Amino acid sequence: MFDKALSRFWDILFAVLFLIVFSWVYLLTIVIIRIVSPGPAIYKAKRVGQHGRLFTCYKFRSMRVDSGKVKLTTLQNDDRIFPFGRFIRKMKIDEMPQVVNILKGDMSIVGPRPEDEANAEFYYQGEYRHILDVKPGLTSLASLYDYTHGERYEDPELYEKEFVPQKLKLEMYYVDHKSFLYDNWLILRTAWTIIMVACGKDDFEVPKELGER
DSSP: OHHHHHHHHHHHHHHHHHHHHTHHHHHHHHHHHHHHSSSOSEEEEEEEOGGGOEEEEEEEOOBOTTOOSOOSOOOTTOTTBOHHHHHHHHTTGGGGGGHHHHHHTSOEEESOOOEEGGGHHHHSOGGGGGGGGSOOEEEOHHHHHHHHTGGGOOOHHHIIIIIHHHHHHHHHHHHHHOOHHHHHHHHHHHHHHHHHHHTTOOOOOOOGGGGTO
């Protein structure tokens, strides 16, 4: 109970401070999106949260408004993404509006990434239904692995066959090892990974946790 209360307090504090420090990034991103791509700056999607509850997840829009049917994931050279959208996805700026979801209690800073309602049945089967036992997060071990390795895929069928099982395994690893200290380690790991990507690094190691579960 104490760990849960501490995590919630840290979620709120983090979200408020993040909004204050990066308010200029939010404003600049909104303005640029409205200039370079007709349509709203914020994309709203129904996502599956804790215990299977649906919630509205917020992102900066990185795709054209007529981008079509939801896919299992967004891979390399996806022609739905406009150029500035590609940049904000690479820097993870597109996920920044989800601090509002954290303040609302839909999400935590760290937790399994919330899956789109259209793909939920594919992800949350068998033992993987336990992924829904915890709140989804802004970052996770699996999403970092997807960021450094999964987005290199160009074939969606190959991604589904080879990579998705590894992502699910990492999400389950987090569910089994969740703690306040581990969450903060993943926050630091996320920040460092984004900085390294911004500096041009692209040869990341496979997470050691992948072989531990």
